[in-house]
Amino acid sequence: MSIGQEDNDKENKIMADLIDGKAFAAKIRAEVKEDSDKLISQKQVDPCLAVVLVGENPASKVYVGQKTKMAAECNIKTKDFKLEASTDQETLLKLIDELNNDSSVHGILVQLPLPKQIDERKVIDAIVVEKDVDGFHAINAGRLSIGGDMLKKAFIPCTPLGSLLLLKDHVEDLKGKSAVVIGRSNIVGKPMSQLLIEESCTVTVVHSKTKDIEKVCSQADIIVAAIGRAEMIDSKWLKDGAVVIDVGINRISITKEDGSEGSKIVGDVDFESASEKASKITPVPGGVGPMTIACLLRNTVTSAYRHAGLDDPRSI
Ligand code: NDP
Numbered sequence: 001m002s003i004g005q006e007d008n009d010k011e012n013k014i015m016a017d018l019i020d021g022k023a024f025a026a027k028i029r030a031e032v033k034e035d036s037d038k039l040i041s042q043k044q045v046d047p048c049l050a051v052v053l054v055g056e057n058p059a060s061k062v063y064v065g066q067k068t069k070m071a072a073e074c075n076i077k078t079k080d081f082k083l084e085a086s087t088d089q090e091t092l093l094k095l096i097d098e099l100n101n102d103s104s105v106h107g108i109l110v111q112l113p114l115p116k117q118i119d120e121r122k123v124i125d126a127i128v129v130e131k132d133v134d135g136f137h138a139i140n141a142g143r144l145s146i147g148g149d150m151l152k153k154a155f156i157p158c159t160p161l162g163s164l165l166l167l168k169d170h171v172e173d174l175k176g177k178s179a180v181v182i183g184r185s186n187i188v189g190k191p192m193s194q195l196l197i198e199e200s201c202t203v204t205v206v207h208s209k210t211k212d213i214e215k216v217c218s219q220a221d222i223i224v225a226a227i228g229r230a231e232m233i234d235s236k237w238l239k240d241g242a243v244v245i246d247v248g249i250n251r252i253s254i255t256k257e258d259g260s261e262g263s264k265i266v267g268d269v270d271f272e273s274a275s276e277k278a279s280k281i282t283p284v285p286g287g288v289g290p291m292t293i294a295c296l297l298r299n300t301v302t303s304a305y306r307h308a309g310l311d312d313p314r315s316i
Contacts, residue, residue, distance in 0.1 A: 016278040019170050019245070021162070025290035028165070032297045033074040035313040039304055040075065047304035048077040049107040049133065049296075050099045054092065054118070055085035060111045067109070067293055074297050079105065089118045093126050100128040106307050107133035107300035112187075130306065133299040134158065136187065144191055147198045152312070155299050160192040162291025163224055163245045164199070164316065170280050171222070171243055174199040180217050181205045182233070182268070183226035188247055192224050225268040234273035241279040244269055247288045 039045050049071055053064045068078045081095060092110075099108050108131045114120050124132070129139045135155040143154035167174065179201040183189035189205060196203045201222065206213050217223055217237040223244045225233050230250035238244065248268030256262045267284030275281055282288055302312050 016244070016275040016281040017170075019166050019243075019280050019282045019287060021166060021282055021287040022290045024166060024169060025162070025294040028291070028294040028298060029070060029074055031314065032076070032294070032301050035301045035305070036075040038313070039301070039308065039310075043308050043310070045304055045308050046077050046104070047075070047107075047301050048079065048105050049109060049300045050079045050081065050102075050105045052081045052083070052092070052095065052099075052108070052110045054083045054087050054111070055115050057111075057113065060113075063293075064111050067296060070293050071297055071300070074301070076297055076300055085115050087115070087118070089122065092118060092123055096123065096126045100126075100131065103307075105131065106304040107131055107296075109134055109296065131303060133296060133303055135161075135191070135299065141186065141191070144194050147194070151198065151316075155303070156195065156295075156316070157187055157191045158295035158299065159188050159226075159247060159288060159292045160195050161295045161299075161316070163192060163247060163288055164195045165295070166245060166282065166288070166291060167222065167243065168199075168316075174201055174222075176200060176202065177221040178202045178219060179204070179222040179224065180220035181224045181226065182213075182217065183207060183228075183247075185226065188226035192226065192247075196222075196224075223269075227268040229268055230266050231270040232268055234270040235277040238274060238277040240277055242277065244274055244278045244281040245288060246271070246282050246284050248284060249289065 036047050051064055051067060053060060071078045099105050108127045110123055124136045125138055127137060129137050132140050133155055135157040140154045143150040144156060179196045181189050181193045184205050184207045193203045193205045204216060206216055214237050218239055220239060220242060223242055226247040228248060230252050246267035246269040250266050251263050252266055254262050254264050265285050271283060305313055
């Protein structure tokens with residue numbers, strides 16, 4: 001079979017509509033810039049994000065670089081702090097304390113994971129809750145869990161918020177839809193399930209100990225996959241017409257056309273197979289990833305508005 005024919009066959013097979021996170025994230029960043037410019041001109045307040053990176057994790061360095069670059073494009077100032085991998089907890093907590101008390105800083109982001117000698121939970125909960133733009137602080141997690149008016153005071157973790165915004169843009173009415181969230185981490189799975197409950201979905205959370213996981217997933221109108229297992233979910237896991245949000249970011253080894261070894265990024269969903277059954281699906285890359293950064297910037301500007309005594313510029 002010729003390469004052209006193979007491509008045609010592939011195209012013919014894919015039926016799902018693409019949920020374009022890259023384009024949607026660009027729209028969100030344009031809104032963030034608009035909100036930021038308004039605050040600067042009307043209140044002379046420059047939204048500012050402090051970004052703390054401990055150590056040399058290559059993926060973390062890339063994420064921090066992207067966050068700083070996109071913040072600048074949205075007229076959000078950044079203060080960068082790069083600490084040695086050997087930094088002790090006390091030194092990091094002292095920096096957090098300084099940033100908590102710096103009135104020019106509206107958001108504090110500590111890039112995870114942290115080196116082993118540092119207790120992540122201690123550091124996250126040391127960030128003053130009003131500057132916790134990652135939404136990982138226990139109080140922000142509690143506000144999200146309580147929902148309702150409490151949600152309006154919270155910062156919502158960026159990846160679940162980005163995933164929800166994509167869903168709201170692509171599913172006419174979330175009310176009553178059955179949603180399965182695969183994964184129960186504090187940064188993705190749990191907050192995602194709480195946001196979907198808030199939208200009146202009927203939510204099931206599955207994880208590594210779930211029995212008949214494939215069967216549970218195959219009954220869902222909406223699947224959010226946050227597992228960290230490359231291409232684990234294929235068409236067999238899906239109900240016809242399901243909407244699929246793939247949060248996963250996994251680097252896998254590949255052999256390139258010239259025979260050399262390389263790698264590429266894939267999601268937790270086997271995109272090609274899942275596209276045969278799903279009605280809508282996010283690609284990886286270009287789906288949830290760009291939304292995460294856009295939502296971090298959105299949370300930072302929201303924080304700057306709150307610090308200036310103003311209402312949030314946007315609601316969920
Ligand atoms: P965690 O490792 O913290 O959590 C993974 C979850 O998946 C756990 O709840 C685990 O279950 C569950 N799980 C693991 N293996 C299986 C399995 N075989 N069957 C069912 N469930 C399983 O990961 P994160 O939540 O931090 O991240 C998940 C994915 O999302 C990763 O690929 C990560 O890179 C990506 N990610 C992407 C972001 C983005 O911006 N797009 C941001 C953050 C994460 P159990 O609890 O039982 O162990």
